[in-house]
Structures are given as structure tokens and as C-alpha cells.
Amino acid sequence: MPRIKSPAELEEFRKGILSKRDPQKPCIAVCTGTGCIALGAAEVVAALREEIKKQGLGAEVDVKVDIRETGCPGFCEQGPVIVIYPEEICYLQVKPDDAKEIIAETILAKKVIDRLLYVDPVSKEKSIRESDVPFYKNQTRLLIGNNIKLDPKSIEDYLAVGGYTALVKALAGMKPEQVLDVVKDSNIRGRGGAGFPAGKKWEFARNSPGDTKYVVVNADEGDPGAFMDRALLEGNPHAVLEGLLIGAYAIGAHEGFLYVRQEYPLAVDNVTIAIRAAEDLGLLGKNILGSGFDFSVKVHRGAGAFVCGEETALLRSLEGKPGEPVARPPYPAVKGLWNKPTNINNVETWANIPLIINKGSKFFTSIGTEKSKGTKIFSLVGKVKNTGLVEVPMGITLRDIIYKVGGGIPGEKKFKAVQTGGPSGGCIPEEYLDMSVDFDELAKVGAIMGSGGMIVMDEDTCMVDVARYFLNFLSDESCGKCTPCREGIRQMLKILTNISQGKGKEGDVELLETLAETTRDASLCALGGSAPNPVLSTIRYFKDEYDAHIKDKKCPAFVCKELISFYIDPDKCSACMICLRKCPVDAIIGGKKQIHVIDQEKCTNCGTCFEVCPSRFGAVRRLSGEPVPAPIPEEARNLAGESK
Amino acid sequence: MSEILLQIDGKEVKASEGMTIYEAAKSAGIFIPTLCHHEKLTPYGACRVCTVELETAGRTRLVAACVYPVERNMVVRTRSVKVGKTRKVILEELLAHAPDSEDLRRLAREYGADADRFEKEPAFCILCGLCVRYCAEIKQKYAVGFSDRGPRREIIFIPEVASKACWDCKECFELCPTSYAQAAYVLTEALAFPDRASASAPEE
Ligand SMILES: Cc1cc2nc3c(=O)[nH]c(=O)nc-3n(C[C@H](O)[C@H](O)[C@H](O)COP(=O)(O)O)c2cc1C
Ligand code: SF4
Numbered sequence: 001m002p003r004i005k006s007p008a009e010l011e012e013f014r015k016g017i018l019s020k021r022d023p024q025k026p027c028i029a030v031c032t033g034t035g036c037i038a039l040g041a042a043e044v045v046a047a048l049r050e051e052i053k054k055q056g057l058g059a060e061v062d063v064k065v066d067i068r069e070t071g072c073p074g075f076c077e078q079g080p081v082i083v084i085y086p087e088e089i090c091y092l093q094v095k096p097d098d099a100k101e102i103i104a105e106t107i108l109a110k111k112v113i114d115r116l117l118y119v120d121p122v123s124k125e126k127s128i129r130e131s132d133v134p135f136y137k138n139q140t141r142l143l144i145g146n147n148i149k150l151d152p153k154s155i156e157d158y159l160a161v162g163g164y165t166a167l168v169k170a171l172a173g174m175k176p177e178q179v180l181d182v183v184k185d186s187n188i189r190g191r192g193g194a195g196f197p198a199g200k201k202w203e204f205a206r207n208s209p210g211d212t213k214y215v216v217v218n219a220d221e222g223d224p225g226a227f228m229d230r231a232l233l234e235g236n237p238h239a240v241l242e243g244l245l246i247g248a249y250a251i252g253a254h255e256g257f258l259y260v261r262q263e264y265p266l267a268v269d270n271v272t273i274a275i276r277a278a279e280d281l282g283l284l285g286k287n288i289l290g291s292g293f294d295f296s297v298k299v300h301r302g303a304g305a306f307v308c309g310e311e312t313a314l315l316r317s318l319e320g321k322p323g324e325p326v327a328r329p330p331y332p333a334v335k336g337l338w339n340k341p342t343n344i345n346n347v348e349t350w351a352n353i354p355l356i357i358n359k360g361s362k363f364f365t366s367i368g369t370e371k372s373k374g375t376k377i378f379s380l381v382g383k384v385k386n387t388g389l390v391e392v393p394m395g396i397t398l399r400d401i402i403y404k405v406g407g408g409i410p411g412e413k414k415f416k417a418v419q420t421g422g423p424s425g426g427c428i429p430e431e432y433l434d435m436s437v438d439f440d441e442l443a444k445v446g447a448i449m450g451s452g453g454m455i456v457m458d459e460d461t462c463m464v465d466v467a468r469y470f471l472n473f474l475s476d477e478s479c480g481k482c483t484p485c486r487e488g489i490r491q492m493l494k495i496l497t498n499i500s501q502g503k504g505k506e507g508d509v510e511l512l513e514t515l516a517e518t519t520r521d522a523s524l525c526a527l528g529g530s531a532p533n534p535v536l537s538t539i540r541y542f543k544d545e546y547d548a549h550i551k552d553k554k555c556p557a558f559v560c561k562e563l564i565s566f567y568i569d570p571d572k573c574s575a576c577m578i579c580l581r582k583c584p585v586d587a588i589i590g591g592k593k594q595i596h597v598i599d600q601e602k603c604t605n606c607g608t609c610f611e612v613c614p615s616r617f618g619a620v621r622r623l624s625g626e627p628v629p630a631p632i633p634e635e636a637r638n639l640a641g642e643s644k
Numbered sequence: 645m646s647e648i649l650l651q652i653d654g655k656e657v658k659a660s661e662g663m664t665i666y667e668a669a670k671s672a673g674i675f676i677p678t679l680c681h682h683e684k685l686t687p688y689g690a691c692r693v694c695t696v697e698l699e700t701a702g703r704t705r706l707v708a709a710c711v712y713p714v715e716r717n718m719v720v721r722t723r724s725v726k727v728g729k730t731r732k733v734i735l736e737e738l739l740a741h742a743p744d745s746e747d748l749r750r751l752a753r754e755y756g757a758d759a760d761r762f763e764k765e766p767a768f769c770i771l772c773g774l775c776v777r778y779c780a781e782i783k784q785k786y787a788v789g790f791s792d793r794g795p796r797r798e799i800i801f802i803p804e805v806a807s808k809a810c811w812d813c814k815e816c817f818e819l820c821p822t823s824y825a826q827a828a829y830v831l832t833e834a835l836a837f838p839d840r841a842s843a844s845a846p847e848e
Contacts (some may be wrong), residue, residue, distance in 0.1 A: 115802075134692050222703035305793070322790075326689075327687070327708065327712070328691040329712070329713055331714070475794050475795055476681075476793075476794055477793075477794065478793065478794040478795070479793050479794070479797075480771065480792070480793045480794045480795065480796070480797030481690045481771075481773075481797075482689070482690045482691070482692055483690065483691050483692050483693075483737055483738060483771075484692050484730075484734060484737075485731075485733075485736050486771070486794060486795060486797065487737035487738065487740075487795075489794070489795070490731075490735065490737075490794075490795040491737060491740075491762055494763070514729075514733060515733065518729075518733040518734065520731050521705070521706045521726075521730065522692045522695050522706050522708075522734065523692070524689055524690065524692070524708070578788075
């Protein structure tokens with residue numbers, strides 16, 4: 001590849017790429033992100049290639065169809081996902097066996113294959129184009145929408161969709177101060193958790209004394225349910241690099257680091273390939289595009305702990321020290337990596353920068369609420385029909401995300417709460433579903449934007465158990481350095497565990513609140529600072545569930561095993577023997593024409609019988625907070641002769 | 645160094661740039677309790693017993709006095725109700741592990757901390773890190789370190805290093821607020837290098 005020495009040469013190069021591409025030539029884009037690969041996308045690609053050969057398309061010199069292996073477009077649940085251009089036909093849950101038909105029907109005969117289309121579960125309507133699928137239609141996919149349009153391993157693909165134009169605009173036409181002003185005016189706030197205005201942070205780093213400065217991409221993504229940073233880095237690494245380059249130029253940094261979570265090998269691969277390609281083209285290195293600006297970047301694999309995503313811990317880890325938070329101030333902008341001024345931003349924050357430079361701060365501020373601008377990618381999971389990554393404008397209501405994009409709650413269940421912000425987020429009840437998604441609004445109701453985790457919970461969720469679950473995670477992930485976090489979480493977890501086991505006492509809720517307050521206010525870093533959110537928000541909105549557990553020893557959602565029992569209603573049992581066979585611990589006594597009875601001593605409350613009992617009988621009852629009726633006497637169990 | 649004026653407990657205090665709140669308070673005769681702080685060591689900010697209330701731009705929050713640098717016109721309260729409540733809970737949490745520590749008991753009396761509020765889980769160590777940091781920063785031996793994280797965090801003497809470095813030092817024992825450092829060392833010695841325990845002089 002030629003080393004490009006000026007903006008004009010880059011444009012020439014881009015033109016060259018575009019002139020060789022025929023937009024009308026069929027192209028099958030197959031998502032080969034981590035999610036789709038797990039569902040067999042690699043086999044689908046192989047089968048498609050095989051079919052192309054078999055059906056004679058590949059034999060010609062000028063291959064009549066392209067296959068593009070892309071990053072994640074977000075609808076992981078329906079993977080492997082493919083989109084066929086130019087018509088933009090979207091097929092979901094594609095299997096290798098479908099390859100033959102796809103090539104023969106869609107590519108050659110230009111016919112849509114109905115059975116591979118998305119079908120709306122309610123209206124039964126089919127969507128042909130990607131942009132018609134309700135899951136996508138209700139999103140604003142400024143960042144993640146590009147993933148399906150490019151092969152992340154190809155810098156030409158990125159250039160073909162207008163990549164690196166923002167860099168050219170900045171380097172060739174703007175002073176670093178001007179770039180900084182645009183980013184400040186855009187009001188973009190950090191996407192990694194705290195929502196600090198990125199422009200302000202850049203300015204601190206820029207104004208900090210010192211010649212050596214660093215920029216860092218936080219791609220640690222330790223939040224267990226979130227994967228938007230992975231999707232961006234895997235699917236569009238050049239966008240993150242371009243953002244980083246622009247930031248480095250504005251701040252006056254010449255070296256950058258990408259701190260990538262250990263468990264993201266594909267992201268590491270793709271970003272490493274992207275860096276090589278950018279270096280070869282001269283978009284990284286010395287005197288980039290003849291501007292006199294030098295910048296190089298290195299990839300660092302994370303240490304694998306949640307707390308390593310905290311910026312001070314991350315920087316220590318980059319220095320080769322234990323990844324433990326240290327006190328701020330001094331902030332990284334003043335004293336960061338190796339004590340030099342350092343600007344650290346989240347992957348998604350960096351990925352927004354090219355867009356802001358290209359389209360201007362006005363465009364960016366036209367999306368969102370007064371204090372939260374642009375889009376945000378959420379990882380929508382839990383009890384919702386469509387799960388996956390969703391990119392929505394700030395200010396959208398939670399209800400629209402859950403019902404319009406997410407398609408609502410499956411199985412006729414009732415919505416109970418949505419937890420935003422990852423393990424240390426807060427649970428928001430139904431009454432706030434119409435609030436708009438915004439950093440400050442979420443904080444007001446006791447939740448956080450966090451990194452964008454969004455877990456939907458239905459009526460079968462026990463909120464005490466939810467709090468216990470997240471505190472358990474946080475207890476494992478606290479670094480243990482400071483007392484209020486280490487000990488506060490330990491004590492809160494103990495109390496929550498006791499409550500969920502029926503050992504709750506009067507005063508436990510108040511003690512939880514005291515501990516939560518100390519942990520929140522006195523911890524060294526934001527892990528401790530936010531860890532009480534799951535506890536405080538569930539107490540705030542679901543106090544009745546705490547009371548039921550503590551006072552009545554009852555779990556209203558029938559989740560806490562120690563507080564529930566199962567009972568077979570002798571009047572309804574038809575002795576079908578299904579539960580008897582399925583019970584994993586042989587706790588069901590019964591037989592042919594013998595009313596079944598659960599041996600409460602043996603029963604582990606796994607709930608299998610409740611699930612398998614045919615709904616036409618509905619004989620298994622869940623009990624909580626009330627005694628189990630005595631089993632009917634053996635002599636009364638015989639159903640023989642009865643007309644039932 | 646430029647002079648910085650701030651207010652601590654209603655008193656005007658002069659400090660110089662780079663000082664911590666703890667140091668500024670001390671220079672003005674205001675005592676802030678600490679457990680993990682040591683004059684010779686880099687401030688660590690882990691025990692949080694030195695928590696004070698800081699008011700800036702009309703907003704108050706808690707910060708650790710031992711690590712927080714002084715700034716112009718700061719308003720600091722070392723004895724507010726909130727500070728007292730916070731220190732009390734922190735002491736109670738620590739007392740669950742080291743109920744017999746004299747340092748803790750003295751502070752507990754002062755802050756009305758109930759040593760029995762939380763179920764006892766005697767680990768004896770309160771993870772102040774004085775031994776670990778003293779060994780690393782002053783002695784530069786790294787014979788004792790932290791292992792694991794969260795509630796499983798503990799200090800461990802690294803046998804290979806401790807067997808050579810510790811026998812004629814043991815200076816960290818005196819720093820330890822609970823006497824656990826000594827116990828941990830003796831245990832390591834007994835398990836990992838018992839010969840060294842009985843030998844009275846170095847082998848070299
Ligand atoms: C426990 C903890 C974990 C964090 N993990 C991440 C993470 O995985 N990725 C991330 O970008 N920020 C994470 N953060 C936030 C960072 O400390 C920091 O605020 C962020 O990287 C700044 O970038 P932004 O301003 O672009 O959001 C974490 C914070 C805490 C307290
Ligand atoms: S708040 Fe938790 S994670 Fe942060 S320094 Fe303290 S113990 Fe470590």
C-alpha cells in the first residue's frame with residue numbers, strides 16, 4: 001500500500017477504491033461478530049462461498065457477488081444475521097443449509113426468501129429491508145449502523161464509507177483549539193459511566209503543563225451484560241482510532257493506548273489489524289497526511305478485573321502495577337500515565353468524535369435532551385422480546401426502548417423493573433417508564449446511565465434477590481483496598497442473603513441504608529460509590545418486598561428458594577406422572593392412578609414440577625409465607641375408578 | 645510554594661500547595677484520626693477513618709483527609725454529624741475483624757462505635773497496608789504483599805523473600821494496629837522456612 005502524504009492523496013486513494021466498487025453488485029454482508037460466530041456465522045460464510053462456486057458465480061473472472069464479513073449490527077439474539085445489498089434484504093437466524101437457496105433465489109433469481117425474514121410476533125408482518133425491522137426501525141444508529149456496511153479488517157471499506165474524512169478535516173483545516181471547541185460545543189458526555197463532558201476533560205489535559213501527554217481508550221468493558229464497546233471495536237475499529245487521533249491532535253498527545261479487556265480476542269485482532277493498516281497508509285506515525293502531527297498507538301490487554309476499568313486502576317495496570325484505584329485528585333488529566341497528563345475516554349465516546357467533527361456540533365446537539373446529547377448504545381437484555389445492542393437518541397423514554405425497540409415483555413408477563421447502568425445500577429419501577437433517558441434524569445431516580453447495560457425484569461423477579469445478586473458480583477469485584485467498599489459490601493451482602501433465606505430481622509432495612517450510605521459516600525473510587533445503588537433503589541421502590549421477606553418470610557415472586565414450597569393440589573392432580581418422572585431428586589411420591597404427593601423433606605424447591613405440570617391440570621401450587629398443607633392420606637390417593 | 649488559605653472547623657488555616665487536608669489540619673493543631681496513614685509513607689487513603697466533610701461551591705461531600713490536596717477557599721469540617729456517623733460505621737466494620745485492637749477500641753469509644761454491631765469474623769488484619777507499604781517503600785524488600793481482592797483480600801509474607809529479608813528487620817510489627825503482621829510472619833515462618841525460625845544467625 002502506498003504511504004499517503006497529504007489530504008489530496010487520501011482523497012485520490014478513496015476515489016480509486018470507490019471507482020472499483022459497483023454499488024449495484026450484489027454483496028452479502030454476514031455478521032461475524034462474537035455473537036454471530038457463536039451461533040455459527042463462520043459456517044454460514046463457508047457455505048455461501050461454497051455455493052457461489054458451485055452455482056458457477058465464482059468461476060468467472062469478475063465475481064458477480066461479494067461476501068463481506070462484518071461486525072455486529074446488534075440483533076445478536078436473531079443471529080447469524082445477514083444483509084444482502086443493494087436491496088438491503090435482511091435475513092435472520094441463517095443456517096449453512098440456507099446458503100444454496102440464498103444464492104439461487106435471492107442473488108440469481110432476485111427473489112426474497114420469506115422464511116428467513118423477520119416476522120413481527122404480534123402483527124405477524126414480515127420485514128424485508130433491514131431498516132424496516134421494528135428492532136432497527138426505532139433506533140438511531142449513527143455509530144453501530146456502520147458495522148454491517150464494512151469489513152472491519154479492511155481499511156478500504158472504512159474509507160469507502162467516508163472514513164478518515166473527519167481526520168482530514170481536523171488536521172488540514174482546523175487548529176487543535178478549534179477541534180477542542182467543536183467537541184466542547186457538542187456537549188458530548190463520556191459514555192463509560194460517569195458522563196463527564198469530554199470536551200472539558202480534553203481541555204484540562206491540553207492545558208496541563210508538560211510536553212508528553214497520553215490519550216487512552218478504555219475498552220475494559222467489565223460490566224458483565226454490556227458489549228457495545230466490543231461491538232464497536234470489533235466491528236468498526238477505524239472509527240475508534242480516528243476519534244482517538246483527532247483527540248490526540250486537540251490535546252497535544254503523540255502516543256495513545258487501547259486498553260482492551262482480556263476476554264475480547266477478536267476486538268484485539270481487529271484493532272491490531274486496523275492499526276497496521278493505518279500505519280501502512282500513513283494515517284498513523286510521523287507527519288500524518290503532511291500535517292506535521294505525529295501519533296502512534298499501542299494495544300494493551302487488560303488484567304481481567306472489573307475494577308481495572310476504573311480509570312486510575314486502568315492507568316496503574318497500564319504501567320504494569322496492580323490494577324487498584326488511587327485517590328483523585330490529582331486527576332489523570334494532570335497526573336495520569338507515568339505521571340503525565342492523560343486523557344482517558346470510553347470506546348463509544350471516542351467513536352462519536354469523527355461524527356461530531358464531520359457533521360458539526362450543531363448536528364450533535366440537535367439529538368438528545370438539554371444536558372445529554374447524541375445517541376447512546378444500550379445492551380438490552382432480560383425479559384424483553386428483542387435483545388441485543390440498541391442505539392437510541394438520548395431523551396427517548398424507557399418505555400419506547402423496552403416496548404418499541406425491545407418488543408415488550410415475552411409470555412404475557414407483567415413488567416416489573418428495568419435496571420440500568422450495569423451491576424451497580426439502580427432498578428427503575430413501572431411508574432417511571434415514561435421518563436427520558438438522560439444522565440441526570442436517571443440519577444434522579446436512583447439509577448445511572450453507567451456504560452449502558454439495561455436489564456428488563458418481569459413479575460417473576462424478586463427484587464431482594466436482584467439486589468443480592470448484584471452485591472454478590474460487586475463483592476467479588478471490589479479490589480478490597482478501602483474499608484467502606486470492602487466491608488460495606490460484605491455486610492450488605494450478608495444481610496441480603498439472610499433476608500432472602502428467611503433470616504431477616506426487624507431493622508435490617510435501616511441497617512442496609514446506613515451501610516449503603518457510608519459505602520456510597522466514603523469509598524475511594526466509584527465502584528464503592530455506586531455499589532449501593534441496587535440496594536437503595538430496590539428499597540426505595542420495592543420496600544414491600546423487603547417487608548414480605550422479613551416479616552412474613554414470604555417471597556412474593558417465588559424466587560428465594562428457602563422461602564417457597566411446592567404442593568400438589570390433590571383435587572387437581574390427574575396422576576399423569578410427568579412431574580414424577582421429571583423431578584431431579586425423586587421427591588414425588590405417586591404412581592399410575594395415584595395422586596402425587598411431594599416429599600417436602602426431599603424437595604429442593606427447584607420448581608421443575610411446577611413448570612412441567614400440564615396447564616390443563618395446573619395441579620402444582622407454589623407457596624410462600626404459608627404452611628404447606630399436610631399430604632392427603634395414602635388411602636385417599638387412589639384415582640382408579642374415579643371418572644376424572 | 646504558594647500559600648493557600650482554607651477553613652477547617654471554622655478556623656482560618658494557612659497551608660502550602662501540595663499539602664493534604666490532614667497535614668494542614670495537623671499544622672493548625674486539629675487532630676484527624678487515621679489508621680492507614682504514616683508520615684514516612686505515600687498517602688494511601690484506604691481505611692477512610694480520616695474522612696472529613698468538604699464544602700466546595702455550595703456542595704458538600706466526604707473526602708479522605710490523608711490524600712486530598714488542599715485548595716484555595718476550601719471549607720473543611722472534621723467533626724460534623726455526618727463525619728461522626730461515617731467514622732462510627734467504618735470502625736464498627738473493622739471491629740468485626742479485629743475486636744481486640746487497642747487503636748480501634750480507643751477510636752470506638754470516641755465515636756460511640758458498637759464493637760458488636762456486626763457479626764465477628766476475626767481475621768485480625770484490617771488491611772491498612774502499613775506493613776506492605778513500609779516494606780516496599782522504606783525497606784524496598786517487598787517481603788509482604790496483598791493477595792486476592794474484595795472481602796478475600798489478605799496480606800501474605802512471601803516465603804522466598806521473607807526468609808531472607810525479615811529475620812533481622814521486623815520493623816513492620818510495630819506499625820501494625822492489630823499485631824496481625826507479626827502473627828502472619830510467624831505462621832509463614834513456621835510453615836515455609838522452619839529452619840530459619842530455629843536458627844539464630846543468618847546462614848550466609
Ligand atoms: C468499577 C468501575 C469500572 C469501570 N469500568 C469501565 C469500563 O469498563 N469502561 C469504561 O469506559 N469506563 C469504565 N469506568 C469509568 C472510568 O473510570 C472512566 O470514567 C471512563 O473511562 C472515562 O471515559 P468517558 O468519560 O469517556 O466515559 C469504570 C468505573 C468504575 C468505577
Ligand atoms: S471503592 Fe472498592 S474498588 Fe474502589 S478502591 Fe475502594 S475497595 Fe477498591
